[in-house]
Amino acid sequence: MSAPQVCHTVAEMTALREQLSAEGKTLALVPTMGALHAGHLALVARARELADVVVVSIFVNPLQFGAGEDFDRYPRTLDVDVAALAGHADYVFAPAAEEVYPERVGGPAVPAQKAGSVGDTFEGASRPGHFDGVLTVVARLFDIVKPDVAVFGQKDAQQVFLVRELIQKLGLPIQLDVLHTIREADGLALSSRNRYLSEEERQAALALPHALLAVAHEAQHGNAASVREVGRSVFEKYPLVRLDYLDLVDPTNFQRVSDDYQGPATVVVAAVVGTTRLIDTENLERLHA
Ligand SMILES: Nc1ncnc2c1ncn2[C@@H]1O[C@H](COP(=O)(O)OP(=O)(O)OP(=O)(O)O)[C@@H](O)[C@H]1O
Ligand SMILES: CC(C)(CO)[C@@H](O)C(=O)[O-]
Numbered sequence: 001m002s003a004p005q006v007c008h009t010v011a012e013m014t015a016l017r018e019q020l021s022a023e024g025k026t027l028a029l030v031p032t033m034g035a036l037h038a039g040h041l042a043l044v045a046r047a048r049e050l051a052d053v054v055v056v057s058i059f060v061n062p063l064q065f066g067a068g069e070d071f072d073r074y075p076r077t078l079d080v081d082v083a084a085l086a087g088h089a090d091y092v093f094a095p096a097a098e099e100v101y102p103e104r105v106g107g108p109a110v111p112a113q114k115a116g117s118v119g120d121t122f123e124g125a126s127r128p129g130h131f132d133g134v135l136t137v138v139a140r141l142f143d144i145v146k147p148d149v150a151v152f153g154q155k156d157a158q159q160v161f162l163v164r165e166l167i168q169k170l171g172l173p174i175q176l177d178v179l180h181t182i183r184e185a186d187g188l189a190l191s192s193r194n195r196y197l198s199e200e201e202r203q204a205a206l207a208l209p210h211a212l213l214a215v216a217h218e219a220q221h222g223n224a225a226s227v228r229e230v231g232r233s234v235f236e237k238y239p240l241v242r243l244d245y246l247d248l249v250d251p252t253n254f255q256r257v258s259d260d261y262q263g264p265a266t267v268v269v270a271a272v273v274g275t276t277r278l279i280d281t282e283n284l285e286r287l288h289a
């Protein structure tokens with residue numbers, strides 16, 4: 001199995017894209033921050049089904065981290081990641097920050113994207129400016145790589161909602177494909193940040209999938225109010241875990257639903273385990289009033 005070719009510069013990536021276009025090849029992009037796990041590899045496998053050529057971008061984007069967050073200690077494991085992608089991806093785009101944001105070295109400024117009001121809720125309420133940073137880098141990656149298809153994970157449900165809006169707003173000819181969350185056998189969603197957890201914290205992190213199970217069960221007959229209550233109460237049994245939010249949103253607009261809402265809903269949950277912030281999500285087919 002041959003390892004993917006790594007492009008480190010925008011010039012290399014642009015030349016590659018031009019060559020592939022000339023050959024009539026379609027391209028699927030999987031944007032990541034690296035520290036790859038089986039969830040990422042599932043996105044790559046999906047990308048493989050959707051296009052001739054698969055590019056994985058690996059870039060820990062400084063713009064989406066706030067002061068006091070884990071930008072400095074975020075795992076950077078490029079060599080291991082490239083090896084893990086052998087036989088799965090064709091190319092890795094792993095640019096330096098100066099390549100992505102040339103204004104840092106006196107070059108032109110990259111257009112800043114704004115996530116709007118949805119970007120200020122849930123993850124955005126706890127991580128102010130996070131989604132402006134995510135959308136700015138995603139738009140920049142789209143502009144450089146010019147994918148036909150982009151594959152994202154549903155685990156980051158709010159990110160998916162906002163990227164879909166971004167594609168529409170900018171009128172980009174990019175198909176957005178969203179993959180369900182890949183989990184450990186005991187239900188914990190795979191996440192690069194799981195590696196921060198001690199053994200005890202790893203057990204406590206099960207609060208998130210346990211809450212989602214309780215929510216799905218309650219949603220069979222309960223209304224939005226009781227579903228929220230049941231989900232939140234699960235966290236009372238996990239003293240190592242601090243619940244940030246557990247809520248229900250309307251997937252069409254990402255607005256918090258009212259207590260008497262009827263229809264499909266997305267559960268979004270975020271919690272801090274020790275010092276590690278984890279998120280998870282689940283789609284509910286229907287809530288009852
Ligand atoms: N368990 C998973 N199943 C499917 N997709 C996933 C999973 N975890 C992450 N992804 C997706 O992988 C892409 C890259 O995400 P990222 O590199 O931030 O990984 P992560 O594991 O979520 O990292 P972090 O722990 O920093 O949030 C995103 O589209 C994200 O939704
Ligand atoms: C989409 C993304 C790669 C942008 O930095 C990041 O937010 C992520 O890994 O989900």
Ligand code: BAL
Nearest residue numbers: 033064065130156159
């Ligand atoms: N998976 C979203 C990237 C972040 O937490 O910054």
